[in-house]
Amino acid sequence: METQPLFLDTKLQFDGEEKYAGMLTRLGDNVDEWSQEITQEAYKQLPFLSEFEVNVVLDKVDEQKGFAYGSIELRSKSDMTQEEQQLSPLDKVHVPIVVKDNMLSPLDVFLAGKSFGHLTEGRLRAALFRPEKFDVPRTRPYDPSLVHDMYPPLRGGFGGGGGVKTGAAMLEYVPILPQLQGQVRHDHVERLKTACLDPSVRAQLTNGDEGVRAAFESGMNLVPSDRIKVASVVKDSIRPNVVQLRALPDGRVMVKRANTDMYLQQEESVSMGTAQDMAGEEDMGAMLEGDGTLTASPNAPVKETMEAEEVKVADAFGLYKVQDTNGNTMIGWVFPQLMSMDMQPMPLSLFTNGSQYAVQEGVAGIMAGKSTDLPKGAPQGYGCLYYIDHGTAKAFVPMTIKTTMRGPDGRIRFVAEDDMGQPCNFYFSDAMKTVAKVGQEDYCVPSQVNWMPLRGQTELVGNPMGFSKTSSANAARAELIGDKDVFSWRGPAVAKLASSETKFINRADAEFIGVALGIYPPLVKEALDVVARGGAVKSFENLRSITPFHEKMAEAQASVKKDLADIPIPIHNYFLAKEASILDDALTADKILGLGFLNAENVSTFIEMTPQLEATSSKIAEMLLASRLGMKDVSEVALERMLKALDDVIRGLKSLRHREEQKMQ
Numbered sequence: 001m002e003t004q005p006l007f008l009d010t011k012l013q014f015d016g017e018e019k020y021a022g023m024l025t026r027l028g029d030n031v032d033e034w035s036q037e038i039t040q041e042a043y044k045q046l047p048f049l050s051e052f053e054v055n056v057v058l059d060k061v062d063e064q065k066g067f068a069y070g071s072i073e074l075r076s077k078s079d080m081t082q083e084e085q086q087l088s089p090l091d092k093v094h095v096p097i098v099v100k101d102n103m104l105s106p107l108d109v110f111l112a113g114k115s116f117g118h119l120t121e122g123r124l125r126a127a128l129f130r131p132e133k134f135d136v137p138r139t140r141p142y143d144p145s146l147v148h149d150m151y152p153p154l155r156g157g158f159g160g161g162g163g164v165k166t167g168a169a170m171l172e173y174v175p176i177l178p179q180l181q182g183q184v185r186h187d188h189v190e191r192l193k194t195a196c197l198d199p200s201v202r203a204q205l206t207n208g209d210e211g212v213r214a215a216f217e218s219g220m221n222l223v224p225s226d227r228i229k230v231a232s233v234v235k236d237s238i239r240p241n242v243v244q245l246r247a248l249p250d251g252r253v254m255v256k257r258a259n260t261d262m263y264l265q266q267e268e269s270v271s272m273g274t275a276q277d278m279a280g281e282e283d284m285g286a287m288l289e290g291d292g293t294l295t296a297s298p299n300a301p302v303k304e305t306m307e308a309e310e311v312k313v314a315d316a317f318g319l320y321k322v323q324d325t326n327g328n329t330m331i332g333w334v335f336p337q338l339m340s341m342d343m344q345p346m347p348l349s350l351f352t353n354g355s356q357y358a359v360q361e362g363v364a365g366i367m368a369g370k371s372t373d374l375p376k377g378a379p380q381g382y383g384c385l386y387y388i389d390h391g392t393a394k395a396f397v398p399m400t401i402k403t404t405m406r407g408p409d410g411r412i413r414f415v416a417e418d419d420m421g422q423p424c425n426f427y428f429s430d431a432m433k434t435v436a437k438v439g440q441e442d443y444c445v446p447s448q449v450n451w452m453p454l455r456g457q458t459e460l461v462g463n464p465m466g467f468s469k470t471s472s473a474n475a476a477r478a479e480l481i482g483d484k485d486v487f488s489w490r491g492p493a494v495a496k497l498a499s500s501e502t503k504f505i506n507r508a509d510a511e512f513i514g515v516a517l518g519i520y521p522p523l524v525k526e527a528l529d530v531v532a533r534g535g536a537v538k539s540f541e542n543l544r545s546i547t548p549f550h551e552k553m554a555e556a557q558a559s560v561k562k563d564l565a566d567i568p569i570p571i572h573n574y575f576l577a578k579e580a581s582i583l584d585d586a587l588t589a590d591k592i593l594g595l596g597f598l599n600a601e602n603v604s605t606f607i608e609m610t611p612q613l614e615a616t617s618s619k620i621a622e623m624l625l626a627s628r629l630g631m632k633d634v635s636e637v638a639l640e641r642m643l644k645a646l647d648d649v650i651r652g653l654k655s656l657r658h659r660e661e662q663k664m665q
Helices: 017-023 031-045 047-051 082-087 121-128 148-155 186-195 199-207 210-220 227-237 272-279 507-516 521-532 549-566 586-597 603-608 610-628 636-664
Strands: 052-062 067-076 092-100 109-112 115-118 242-247 253-258 266-270 293-296 318-323 329-335 349-352 357-360 364-369 381-389 392-395 399-406 412-418 423-429 442-446 450-453 476-483 486-490 538-543
Touching: 031 047, 031 052, 031 067, 031 092, 047 052, 067 121, 092 121, 092 610, 109 121, 109 610, 115 121, 115 610, 115 636, 186 210, 186 586, 199 210, 210 586, 242 507, 253 272, 253 507, 293 507, 293 521, 329 392, 476 507, 476 521, 486 507, 486 521, 507 521, 521 538, 586 610, 586 636, 603 610, 603 636, 610 636
Parallel strands: 423 442
Antiparallel strands: 052 067, 067 092, 092 109, 109 115, 242 253, 242 293, 253 266, 318 329, 318 364, 329 349, 349 357, 381 392, 381 399, 381 450, 399 412, 412 423, 476 486, 476 538
């Protein structure tokens, strides 16, 4: 009778494993020369060691077996005397030396205190960095050698309670895979599922740690990116600029909202009371009379024509329709007169719509509303301070924040220079009611004052006579056609929308599109009435173009991909399922598997998890040393591959984060 084994026991093989011997360095037969040979090999493998003090210490040597164990002690070079170093000892790190059968293992792991790490020039410099500008005495006692401190934990084994507790281990470990739900590619999920069908991987998981199996299951159950699900997550952070209330037969009200710059219609049924709260003091019953639909846009409406008398130089805060010097139309807020930090009026006006701004002597435009829903942000880079007072808003001359510092009172102070070239340092206080000068260049600002970032400088028409009455070549246009209760929108302004959203739609949907384009709501209703009676096609110019949500998301992802491609250290997607299966720690496997799902959509999650990846790198480095010492039966090739992949990704993420921080300044 033929029997089958209860457990699979197939040995994992890694590509290139047979070449591993080529990564080793053969030492000579004379052990007395090993120290010199190891020193030469260290400089060969790590040329940057020439900038440090290098001392090879072999703690255990067995000439018969060709075995040796010790470390390379590294310290920063210093001109201090021996007595001075005893008072102020230099930090040092140790690079473990492992020799078996006269073969020296790669010098790619270091130990700083009791924290392991992948040996690179950047990590070594960080570990030996002295914050003191000068060599001043330190109070901690001089430790003659940390090499021997390695022995007790190493003898106790790695992993579990016997491992070395590194500084990174003090972090609260958080898995990364669950955070990637809805942000991964379908082919990456399928790639992991296929890998788990490999007999050797399946055998390793069957016989391995239960937590590691759970990590693999978490990765295989990830939900790929989905446009609608992503929209449901981000819709709360996208402010609508067109809202429609429509009475339903059951007495409830259907609320539809969208943003024309990231267009994806969102609908929900609410009670009449909730709708009344949305309408504020307005009478909902009266508002929904007639066709039972109310559509509005908080931004400025676009009228069918622009009469000369409507255009004027802005003399009061509000929403205005303006034009740049190329004839392109924009809608945004205008501050007709800015103030200095001394509360003195300045002959400057400011326009902003959140993505473009202009600072000039005057701005010509069409007054469209008094919205005070202004952009807000953390004080950094270029922008201006503003505050809202009795339904209007007032702004100060824009400034550039150069740095921040914490004052003696613990408050954060912002060091800036305004557009007039005047230094301006300020901090916020709950006790103040108005901006007060508290020093030659220092100001105390009430907490109610906000910071508005300014990006994308442009130049606007300042004279009403220069305001174009016709659309420019780039201006968006659209036409409304229809018959009785069926309508269609056509033209460049709606060209990016799906035909189902613009063709053969009902009156309410046609009205929603019209107001989204920026047309004055009563004018949309009038145009619908005319077209429904078989009237001529109604044409509109100088409209807002509607950009679909998926296109805007694609643009954002493309921007991130470009950043990923442009950074000095590119970020790669590493698929290491086979390597992860040999691990005995769930959270470590979670991070290694996570590298295989890295993409432009979820890179921000990985940036936030950089400290976790650093801790994982330290653990893998620890395991690699244990493997070389024979204390852990794990493939050195697999551990080296994981260590190098982690280091590559971490360096790339840090570079990308630094790039984004520079953009914000």
